[in-house]
Amino acid sequence: xxxxxxxxxxxxxxxxxxxxxxxxxxxxxxxxxxxxxxxxxxxxxxxxxxxxxxxxxxxxxxxxxxxxxxxxxxxxxxxxxxxxxxxxxxxxxxxxxxxxxxxxxxxxxxxxxxxxxxxxxxxxxxxxxxxxxxxxxxxxxxxxxxxxxxxxxxxxxxxxxxxxxxxxxxxxxxxxxxxxxxxxxxxxxxxxxxxxxxxxxxxxxxxxxxxxxxxxxxxxxxxxxxxxxxxxxxxxxxxxxxxxxxxxx
Amino acid sequence: xxxxxxxxxxxxxxxxxxxxxxxxxxxxxxxxxxxxxxxxxxxxxxxxxxxxxxxxxxxxxxxxxxxxxxxxxxxxxxxxxxxxxxxxxxxxxxxxxxxxxxxxxxxxxxxxxxxxxxxxxxxxxxxxxxxxxxxxxxxxxxxxxxxxxxxxxxxxxxxxxxxxxxxxxxxxxxxxxxxxxxxxxxxxxxxxxxxxxxxxxxxxxxxxxxxxxxxxxxxxxxxxxxxxxxxxxxxxxxxxxxxxxxxxxxxxxxxxxxxxxxxxxxxxxxxxxxxxxxxxxxxxxxxxxxxxxxxxxxxxxxxxxxxxxxxxxxxxxxxxxxxxxxxxxxxxxxxxxxxxxxxxxxxxxxxxxxxxxxxxxxxxxxxxxxxxxxxxxxxxxxxxxxxxxxxxxxxxxxxxxxxxxxxxxxxxxxxxxxxxxxxxxxxxxxxxxxxxxxxxxxx
Ligand SMILES: Nc1ncnc2c1ncn2[C@@H]1O[C@H](COP(=O)(O)OP(=O)(O)O)[C@@H](O)[C@H]1O
Ligand SMILES: [Mg+2]
Numbered sequence: 071x072x073x074x075x076x077x078x079x080x081x082x083x084x085x086x087x088x089x090x091x092x093x094x095x096x097x098x099x100x101x102x103x104x105x106x107x108x109x110x111x112x113x114x115x116x117x118x119x120x121x122x123x124x125x126x127x128x129x130x131x132x133x134x135x136x137x138x139x140x141x142x143x144x145x146x147x148x149x150x151x152x153x154x155x156x157x158x159x160x161x162x163x164x165x166x167x168x169x170x171x172x173x174x175x176x177x178x179x180x181x182x183x184x185x186x187x188x189x190x191x192x193x194x195x196x197x198x199x200x201x202x203x204x205x206x207x208x209x210x211x212x213x214x215x216x217x218x219x220x221x222x223x224x225x226x227x228x229x230x231x232x233x234x235x236x237x238x239x240x241x242x243x244x245x246x247x248x249x250x251x252x253x254x255x256x257x258x259x260x261x262x263x264x265x266x267x268x269x270x271x272x273x274x275x276x277x278x279x280x281x282x283x284x285x286x287x288x289x290x291x292x293x294x295x296x297x298x299x300x301x302x303x304x305x306x307x308x309x310x311x312x313x314x315x316x317x318x319x
Numbered sequence: 320x321x322x323x324x325x326x327x328x329x330x331x332x333x334x335x336x337x338x339x340x341x342x343x344x345x346x347x348x349x350x351x352x353x354x355x356x357x358x359x360x361x362x363x364x365x366x367x368x369x370x371x372x373x374x375x376x377x378x379x380x381x382x383x384x385x386x387x388x389x390x391x392x393x394x395x396x397x398x399x400x401x402x403x404x405x406x407x408x409x410x411x412x413x414x415x416x417x418x419x420x421x422x423x424x425x426x427x428x429x430x431x432x433x434x435x436x437x438x439x440x441x442x443x444x445x446x447x448x449x450x451x452x453x454x455x456x457x458x459x460x461x462x463x464x465x466x467x468x469x470x471x472x473x474x475x476x477x478x479x480x481x482x483x484x485x486x487x488x489x490x491x492x493x494x495x496x497x498x499x500x501x502x503x504x505x506x507x508x509x510x511x512x513x514x515x516x517x518x519x520x521x522x523x524x525x526x527x528x529x530x531x532x533x534x535x536x537x538x539x540x541x542x543x544x545x546x547x548x549x550x551x552x553x554x555x556x557x558x559x560x561x562x563x564x565x566x567x568x569x570x571x572x573x574x575x576x577x578x579x580x581x582x583x584x585x586x587x588x589x590x591x592x593x594x595x596x597x598x599x600x601x602x603x604x605x606x607x608x609x610x611x612x613x614x615x616x617x618x619x620x621x622x623x624x625x626x627x628x629x630x631x632x633x634x635x636x637x638x639x640x641x642x643x644x645x646x647x648x649x650x651x652x653x654x655x656x657x658x659x660x661x662x663x664x665x666x667x668x669x670x671x672x673x674x675x676x677x678x679x680x681x682x683x684x685x686x687x688x689x690x691x692x693x694x695x696x697x698x699x700x701x702x703x704x705x706x707x708x709x710x711x712x713x714x715x716x717x718x719x720x721x722x723x724x725x726x727x728x729x730x731x732x733x734x735x736x737x738x739x740x741x742x743x744x745x746x747x748x749x750x751x752x753x754x755x756x757x758x759x760x761x762x
Binding site: 118119120121122141142143145146147150151152154157158160161162163167168171172173175176179211228232 | 709710711713714715716717718719720721722724725728729731732733735736
């Protein structure tokens, strides 16, 4: 279970999160919706451990462990996975090399044996097939020259291979056409179950037709201003965020 | 005010004083002896280069070379045995091996008696002692003692090396691998030299691997001159993995014939001080050049690559790519100049130097220059210098890679781009391995 309590965060003297509190239970898919600039990506980066942000107050606990005291790689090994809103291109680093390095680094931190190459290849093939990721894509440098949709599918592939405990999807729907969106959503839905929890960040309700959430939270000006069930997403779609903008101001 | 020649430094005095003591033991005909003397006089007149000489502004050799090490003694049986038992870093590659130990070619560690057809190899000491047409015709014609104190010192003190001739039309399948090993456990100096003449339509790969045992402050001065014949293809790779506290001064001079192809990559790993100077002249039309390299440094190490590409004739293509990784308080220097002479229309030249600084104390001096006297040319240069991209590092760390591993992965890719210039796959793999072990040692 992930618990965020009274989180205050600033960057370069600008306050972005203002006392955000949120709980995501085991196996729960929680959606966060909110206008642009409300701090959704900031929240995802702070959970994952990006260093640019200054946490002024509050805590983030994953199964009782204080994430804020851990390095980003330790958080990853503990099960945090962030599917980036804008996945980065890493020239010169072959996708397969990267995937193997990531999987083995996490295994090593958890005290598990490294994967043998045939086992690794088998896992990658199986996961890539489901996401319609071809061999040609796996042979290229990570994300270099990939289309927006390909980059997002590559994020889901990484998520599938790393088998995280807590997945954050930051606007995975942006830049995807409907077919690509369905492939990505199927990939996510296949990972649902057990204790794995999700935080699905989106500006639009559309994604939530494919990844149906258990709860929906509205974020404005750096905090959660309203929470409800999946029907809340439909209400937001109909009325927009205007109410919350004024409320936050 | 007149520029007063400063007093000779200890190192300069030692070099000048060493000459009369060793000259009788150095190989050569009377003519060679005269050339040695003239080269020493040339050095004596100018001394070690220093910061007030423009080409040496960032590498003040007079200040850096505190003491001149004595010339390495010719290897005895135990030195030769130590090289034989140490294992060859390029051992996985099938090649034509020639081994220099402490500045002397060792026939028992060289393939002199089993050379492929179309390749002639003469030990340089023999060529100097008995006379050799290629030495007479070409040695010192590209890396000229008159122009530069490093080849001047080399011309004065050179002990041995190889003269290589690849006969017209010969395609050598296996690379020529010259191991240049220093074995002593006290600092010693070597002056070695390779002359490679590749005749028309021939192709060859030459690899130089500079090694040293024991991390001693050896001082190497090497000169390589390559004549790339018309329509021939030559690949040259140089690795300096002597490490320790070594000084490594090297000069590569290349003359390109018509429609010739030449590529050269040099990698320097943890030398105390290195200067690799490259001069390439486009003498025949339509030749193509790609030259690159990398240096991996930490502590107070210093690496200088100085490049002069001279497009003297039309339709030449040149590509230059240099990568420096600088940790601690290391200093990198890249000076690259592309000259396009008035006749050299349709020249296409592109030069790039990139450096990653891993510490606040590290510094990179980039000095790219274009000197263009023709109007119908395409030339560009660029230089970048900075820390590793924080956002990329975060991406890798968010996937579980600890910071040192994330950095290593990015640095491997960064340096790898220059290693990609090497066409010979086996050799490229060895260099990538050298880079990887340096990165691992950092972790
Ligand atoms: N690195 C940064 N430096 C300065 N301001 C930032 C930085 N990152 C985000 N912000 C600001 O923080 C606010 C929230 O941004 P973000 O978390 O990206 O919102 P969202 O994802 O909800 O659109 C915005 O006003 C944005 O301009
Ligand atoms: Mg965002």
